[in-house]
Amino acid sequence: xxxxxxxxxxxxxxxxxxxxxxxxxxxxxxxxxxxxxxxxxxxxxxxxxxxxxxxxxxxxxxxxxxxxxxxxxxxxxxxxxxxxxxxxxxxxxxxxxxxxxxxxxxxxxxxxxxxxxxxxxxxxxxxxxxxxxxxxxxxxxxxxxxxxxxxxxxxxxxxxxxxxxxxxxxxxxxxxxxxxxxxxxxxxxxxxxxxxxxxxxxxxxxxxxxxxxxxxxxxxxxxxxxxxxxxxxxxxxxxxxxxxxxxxxxxxxxxxxxxxxxxxxxxxxxxxxxxxxxxxxxxxxxxxxxxxxxxxxxxxxxxxxxxxxxxxxxxxxxxxxxxxxxxxxxxxxxxxxxxxxxxxxxxxxxxx
Amino acid sequence: xxxxxxxxxxxxxxxxxxxxxxxxxxxxxxxxxxxxxxxxxxxxxxxxxxxxxxxxxxxxxxxxxxxxxxxxxxxxxxxxxxxxxxxxxxxxxxxxxxxxxxxxxxxxxxxxxxxxxxxxxxxxxxxxxxxxxxxxxxxxxxxxxxxxxxxxxxxxxxxxxxxxxxxxxxxxxxxxxxxxxxxxxxxxxxxxxxxxxxxxxxxxxxxxxxxxxxxxxxxxxxxxxxxxxxxxxxxxxxxxxxxxxxxxxxxxxxxxxxxxxxxxxxxxxxxxxxxxxxxxxxxxxxxxxxxxxxxxxxxxxxxxxxxxxxxxxxxxxxxxxxxxxxxxxxxxxxxxxxxxxxxxxxxxxxxxxxxxxxxxxxxxxxxxxxxxxxxxxxxxxxxxxxxxxxxxxxxxxxxxxxxxxxxxxxxxxxxxxxxxxxxxxxxxxxxxxxxxxxxxxxxxxxxxxxxxxxxxxxxxxxxxxxxxxxxxxxxxxxxxxxxxxxxxxxxxxxxxxxxxxxxxxxxxxxxxxxxxxxxxxxxxxxxxxxxxxxxxxxxxxxxxxxxxxxxxxxxxxxxxxxxxxxxxxxxxxxxxxxxxxxxxxxxxxxxxxxxxxxxxxxxxxxxxxxxxxxx
Numbered sequence: 001x002x003x004x005x006x007x008x009x010x011x012x013x014x015x016x017x018x019x020x021x022x023x024x025x026x027x028x029x030x031x032x033x034x035x036x037x038x039x040x041x042x043x044x045x046x047x048x049x050x051x052x053x054x055x056x057x058x059x060x061x062x063x064x065x066x067x068x069x070x071x072x073x074x075x076x077x078x079x080x081x082x083x084x085x086x087x088x089x090x091x092x093x094x095x096x097x098x099x100x101x102x103x104x105x106x107x108x109x110x111x112x113x114x115x116x117x118x119x120x121x122x123x124x125x126x127x128x129x130x131x132x133x134x135x136x137x138x139x140x141x142x143x144x145x146x147x148x149x150x151x152x153x154x155x156x157x158x159x160x161x162x163x164x165x166x167x168x169x170x171x172x173x174x175x176x177x178x179x180x181x182x183x184x185x186x187x188x189x190x191x192x193x194x195x196x197x198x199x200x201x202x203x204x205x206x207x208x209x210x211x212x213x214x215x216x217x218x219x220x221x222x223x224x225x226x227x228x229x230x231x232x233x234x235x236x237x238x239x240x241x242x243x244x245x246x247x248x249x250x251x252x253x254x255x256x257x258x259x260x261x262x263x264x265x266x267x268x269x270x271x272x273x274x275x276x277x278x279x280x281x282x283x284x285x286x287x288x289x290x291x292x293x294x295x296x297x298x299x300x301x302x303x304x305x306x307x308x309x310x311x312x313x314x315x316x317x318x319x320x321x322x323x324x325x326x327x328x329x330x331x332x333x334x335x336x337x338x339x340x341x342x343x344x345x346x347x348x349x350x351x352x
Numbered sequence: 353x354x355x356x357x358x359x360x361x362x363x364x365x366x367x368x369x370x371x372x373x374x375x376x377x378x379x380x381x382x383x384x385x386x387x388x389x390x391x392x393x394x395x396x397x398x399x400x401x402x403x404x405x406x407x408x409x410x411x412x413x414x415x416x417x418x419x420x421x422x423x424x425x426x427x428x429x430x431x432x433x434x435x436x437x438x439x440x441x442x443x444x445x446x447x448x449x450x451x452x453x454x455x456x457x458x459x460x461x462x463x464x465x466x467x468x469x470x471x472x473x474x475x476x477x478x479x480x481x482x483x484x485x486x487x488x489x490x491x492x493x494x495x496x497x498x499x500x501x502x503x504x505x506x507x508x509x510x511x512x513x514x515x516x517x518x519x520x521x522x523x524x525x526x527x528x529x530x531x532x533x534x535x536x537x538x539x540x541x542x543x544x545x546x547x548x549x550x551x552x553x554x555x556x557x558x559x560x561x562x563x564x565x566x567x568x569x570x571x572x573x574x575x576x577x578x579x580x581x582x583x584x585x586x587x588x589x590x591x592x593x594x595x596x597x598x599x600x601x602x603x604x605x606x607x608x609x610x611x612x613x614x615x616x617x618x619x620x621x622x623x624x625x626x627x628x629x630x631x632x633x634x635x636x637x638x639x640x641x642x643x644x645x646x647x648x649x650x651x652x653x654x655x656x657x658x659x660x661x662x663x664x665x666x667x668x669x670x671x672x673x674x675x676x677x678x679x680x681x682x683x684x685x686x687x688x689x690x691x692x693x694x695x696x697x698x699x700x701x702x703x704x705x706x707x708x709x710x711x712x713x714x715x716x717x718x719x720x721x722x723x724x725x726x727x728x729x730x731x732x733x734x735x736x737x738x739x740x741x742x743x744x745x746x747x748x749x750x751x752x753x754x755x756x757x758x759x760x761x762x763x764x765x766x767x768x769x770x771x772x773x774x775x776x777x778x779x780x781x782x783x784x785x786x787x788x789x790x791x792x793x794x795x796x797x798x799x800x801x802x803x804x805x806x807x808x809x810x811x812x813x814x815x816x817x818x819x820x821x822x823x824x825x826x827x828x829x830x831x832x833x834x835x836x837x838x839x840x841x842x843x844x845x846x847x848x849x850x851x852x853x854x855x856x857x858x859x860x861x862x863x864x865x866x867x868x869x870x871x872x873x874x875x876x877x878x879x880x881x882x883x884x885x886x887x888x889x890x891x892x893x894x895x896x897x898x899x900x901x902x903x904x905x906x907x908x909x910x911x912x913x914x915x916x917x918x919x920x921x922x923x924x925x926x927x928x929x930x931x932x933x934x935x936x937x938x939x940x941x942x943x944x945x946x947x948x949x950x951x952x953x954x955x956x957x958x959x960x961x962x963x964x965x966x967x
Contacts, residue, residue: 058809061650079809083649084816085642086672092639096646096654097805099595099630104650104806122642125635325626329594330651330804332628334771337592339618341765344590348762351576352402 018054026051028075033068038190038216038231039138043075045193046107046136049200050077053248061097061104065090065119068145069111069138069216088119091126091135095318098131101328102319105204106133112153113143116171120152123173127180127209132317134203135211137173138190140218141229148221159226172299173213178292178310184210185310189238190217191231192306198246198274199308205246207269208317215304239298242285242307247273266311274308285310366479368461370441372563375405375430379442379514379564382454383507386418389446392507393424394757395528396514400428401577401759402524404569408434408874410756410950415602415695421450430569434759435875436950441564442517444510446488451476463562465513467506484558486513491549496542505546512550519561521568522551576762580753581657583724583763584683585610587731588655589618592771593681595647595654597632597640599662602695603751604685607657637662641669641680648679649815651804653735653771655681660689660702663709670744671710672817674840677791677800679738679774681731682706683747685754688948697948698751700870703924706746707898713837715844717745717851718898722873723753725760726896732769733852739774741847742802750919752950753871775801782811790815790824791836798843844899851897854904859884862891865911866960869895869918869925871950876917878953879960888964890915898928905933908940915960917943919951 014022026047031040050060057079064070066087073082085093094108115123115137126135141154150158153173154166177185184206188196196214203210215234217223223230228237264276266286276285284290291310298305325332339347381396383389390411397409407428414420427437442463445454451466451473458464460480466472468485477483488509492502515525525547533540554560585607588596596615598608612631619628630647634640640656647654658666663684673680686702688694706718717737721727730747738745782788782803790813791800800822803811813824821832859880868876873894880890893907908914908929916926923942930937943959945951 056809058812059806061805063646074814079812081803081805081812082814083646084814084818085645086668086817089638089642089669092634092642093646093649095632095639096595096597096643096648097650098646099597099632099643100647100650100652100654101806121635122639125639129632319630322630323625323627324630325621325624325628328651328806329628329630330647332594334592336628337594337619338590338769341767343618344586344763344765347586348576351578 017051019056021051021054023047023051025079026057026077028073028078031072031075033071034220036219037068038140038214038218039069039072040075041190041193042136042138042196042214042216043072045196045200047076048193048197049204052197053201053204055105055204059103059105061106063090063094063097063106063108063133065110065114067111067114067143068218069109070114072109072138088114088117089122090114091119091122091131094133095126095129095131098133098318100330102132102324102326103328106131107204108133108135110135110137112137112139112141112151112173116152116173120171124176124180127177127182127211129318130183130208130315130321132208132319133210134200134206135209136200137211137213138216139173139213139229140216140222141227142218142222144218144221155228158228159224161221161224163226173211174295174309175292177211178288178295182211182310183208183312183315184308186210186212186308187214187304187306188212189215189234189306191235192238195240195243195306198244201246201248202244202268202272202274202308205248205268205270205272206311207313208315234304237302238304238306240307241280241283241305241309242276244277244308245275247275266313268313274311276308286312288312367482368480370461370563372565373441374565374567375428375569377441377564378425378427378437378439379444380426380440380454380457381424381444381510382447382450383422383424384447384449385413385416385420385422387507388504389422389424389507392511393426395525396511397426397757398577399515399520399525399528400426400566401572401575402528403521403566404572405566406430406432406434406571407759408436408756410436410752412949413696421447428566430571432571433874433878433881433953435878436952437954438952439954442562444514446506446510455481463517465510465517484517486510486550486553486557491553495545495549501542505542508543508546509550512547512552513554514550515547516551516554516560517558517562517564519565519567521566572759574762575759577757577759578724579606579755579757580721580724580727580749581606581685581755582610583728584657584731584747584749584754585614586763587728589614590728590765591653591732591735593653593655593735594628595630595632595643595652597634597643597647597654597656598658599634599637599640601637601659601662603687603755604657604659604662604683606755607683607685637665638669641666641673641682644680644682645669645673645678649805651776653681653739655683655735657683657685659685659687659695660705661692663702663705667710670716671712671714673744674710674714674716675712676815676817677742677802678815679735679742680744681734681738681747682744683749686748686750688946694948696751698871698950699919699946699948700748700750700872701920701924701946702748703918703920703928706748707928709744715841715899717741717743717844717847719745719747719852720869720896721747721749721753722870722894723760724758725763727753728763730852732771736772737847737850739776740772740850741799741843742774743843748870750871775799777801777803777811779808779811782808788813789822791820791839792822793839798839798846848899848901851899851901853901854896854907855892855894856903856907857892859889859891862889864964865891865893865907865914867893867895867908867914867916867925867929872917872919875951875953875956879956882953882957883960886961888961890960895925898932900929900933904929905935908933908935912939913941914939915941915943915963917951917956919946920944921946
């Protein structure tokens with residue numbers, strides 16, 4: 001993966017966040033993806049989300065696998081450690097990092113090949129463990145670096161650049177996540193920053209595994225007529241189902257309840273609030289079964305609902321399930337870990 | 353109720369008698385697995401251990417849960433030779449299915465203890481062994497209720513029989529039962545009853561003791577009885593490991609089971625009940641090593657335990673760890689390969705796979721413990737080496753070491769020990785320094801500075817398995833790529849002086865060398881004693897780590913002929929020695945045993961003797 005260093009210059013009048021940092025402070029190196037790549041728009045939304053949240057860059061850990069999408073952690077928050085690992089293994093590696101240091105704010109960026117083929121098993125199990133992280137799939141339906149093969153998320157009938165139609169059924173990461181018990185499931189479109197930024201912020205605030213499937217057209221290999229992941233097709237078929245606002249700090253704890261006018265609030269673990277405006281009467285993003293059934297019906301009609309599709313707060317994350325201490329295991333002093341020679345002597349009485 | 357008429361228990365008259373042998377014989381117990389025999393057999397071994405006699409027990413079990421044949425071998429040897437031997441003076445034949453082969457294995461003049469509730473098939477009788485029939489099934493039917501208890505107690509009854517036949521110290525046996533069942537009085541009473549039934553029957557019906565006798569010694573007062581998996585786990589606890597990740601696989605499972613138990617005991621916060629450790633059962637070995645890398649990258653001492661098939665799966669990420677320079681500790685409890693192979697049999701066949709795991713040019717540090725005591729001490733060593741050299745370290749144990757109980761010197765711990773964290777920069781060091789460059793070899797040691805996530809933005813860098821230069825930045829520039837690869841070679845070679853040195857034992861007038869590794873240790877030492885008795889004097893070297901310290905090459909060059917004894921088909925240690933030292937391969941002769949059972953001294957000695965005499 002190549003990248004180009006950005007000039008270090010920022011305008012004196014640039015707006016600052018609570019930490020006194022500008023948007024530029026959350027950027028990374030220059031992207032080397034194709035001009036117009038959907039992934040770069042997602043990167044911009046990630047940059048804005050962290051900046052708006054006022055997250056300290058060094059507390060972030062950026063995880064990825066291999067592929068076009070997996071390059072992107074180099075393009076945001078250069079003050080954070082990044083781990084561009086191996087194809088499909090990001091969920092496992094991120095789970096390990098989460099185990100060692102629960103204080104890290106983990107963001108994983110993956111693609112449809114990385115997550116739904118070679119790394120499908122790891123994704124499923126990270127969901128099951130409810131690892132505390134935000135997992136973004138930059139979903140374009142093709143393998144870009146190897147020049148345009150269908151991925152597992154390609155829709156039946158969608159056409160490759162050469163004109164061949166895909167015949168195998170797609171794996172839908174949203175339905176998959178819902179089936180596996182994911183506690184935060186969203187979908188969006190790379191070109192819709194207004195929807196994506198609050199969604200990413202909410203995903204970062206969520207305690208547990210948050211997954212956002214972002215349709216991100218591949219301008220080089222999957223943006224032609226006949227593709228169901230092109231800019232044109234996506235803009236036509238997406239339907240903003242639950243436009244949301246993200247309010248960082250709630251003044252009071254509110255239980256999920258439907259307010260008048262289709263407005264609904266969910267309080268996140270850190271006290272922030274997500275406000276939904278449900279477009280469709282009866283869509284309840286806190287009801288897994290009705291959400292699954294609604295999404296399935298829409299999908300059959302060729303529509304792709306977007307927004308925060310499902311959220312469940314209060315389910316224990318991996319560390320809560322394991323009942324591990326509140327501090328990072330990686331920083332525990334040796335003295336707190338070693339039982340000492342006297343204990344060894346005593347223990348060995350049982351080995352006689 | 354009578355199951356059948358018990359046949360006469362009189363020994364076959366024609367059979368020769370064994371000479372009296374005190375604390376120097378071996379016997380074998382043949383059972384069906386899943387019947388509770390394992391704990392009864394362990395009880396016998398433990399009793400002999402407590403009598404202060406050098407002893408070993410080898411569980412030869414099938415990859416199965418219930419019903420298939422399983423054997424347990426016990427060897428006592430007053431001189432401390434406790435490698436496996438195949439000279440059985442007595443067989444407890446409790447499995448009719450394997451009578452035929454069990455009877456064949458007993459030495460002439462030896463004894464066969466069997467269940468005489470049913471007649472022993474005449475076709476299988478030998479006239480040079482003694483048959484000691486005990487109506488075990490009938491006795492259990494008469495004395496215990498319920499099928500499960502009757503099955504279990506049959507094992508304990510034969511322990512009682514053996515106690516009488518071998519002159520075991522009954523006070524020791526009874527004390528063990530009291531300890532074992534201190535919280536289960538009903539079971540304790542049943543066990544005492546069963547022991548007594550077997551003991552009394554033998555006393556009443558046979559001339560006890562046989563010429564095979566146990567006599568109390570004082571050889572074990574500073575020893576413990578422990579398996580290698582438990583000892584490795586304890587070593588991980590003492591090393592300060594906080595994250596353990598694994599995928600269940602025989603024969604390594606016991607390691608994480610033990611780590612879990614020790615952590616519950618020593619690492620639970622007294623006030624909150626919260627855990628100062630994380631144990632994750634991964635979805636597969638790909639994930640297990642992935643989580644190790646993630647956790648280790650984030651700064652925790654982390655390990656995984658597996659066996660050969662797991663290492664095969666881990667190859668991909670082991671290369672990432674090597675190239676991105678992330679510490680990782682992997683315990684490989686070897687079993688018989690290739691493929692699924694024989695999961696419950698032992699071998700040393702992952703040597704090359706571990707030394708060179710992954711695609712591309714890779715080389716790893718590998719440690720070869722010989723027994724549970726070394727497993728314990730190599731654990732902190734492995735974490736220290738992994739941290740210091742920022743690379744994967746393998747601890748290559750095997751099924752025999754990992755799953756069998758061994759008598760080893762008591763484990764000791766130096767309270768002044770502190771983990772070697774390697775070159776991990778603190779927040780202050782990062783902030784006081786210049787621009788952080790992850791792979792810059794500023795002091796020429798080959799080891800570069802690391803930073804951990806979550807510390808400070810100035811130390812941030814992008815870890816990658818793709819080509820990178822000394823700054824940690826992506827590169828496809830040939831010189832920059834090669835600079836890193838050359839440094840990795842230097843770094844690997846520099847570990848030679850940090851890994852455990854070989855154990856070398858020289859004899860006067862030695863004319864050749866014998867070299868081995870790991871669990872072959874005891875058999876090879878005993879073979880050297882046997883050979884010395886036949887006037888073939890050999891020097892001994894046990895290799896304990898790769899990369900090989902210089903002493904290894906020096907030893908090989910001192911001898912025109914070095915026999916390399918190892919448990920695999922192709923001579924993997926021999927190959928590694930040939931490739932990684934300057935020694936001529938004409939000096940090396942392979943001595944290979946790889947059937948899956950632990951090595952015996954006789955096999956080694958016979959092979960070498962034949963070769964010496966043919967020269």
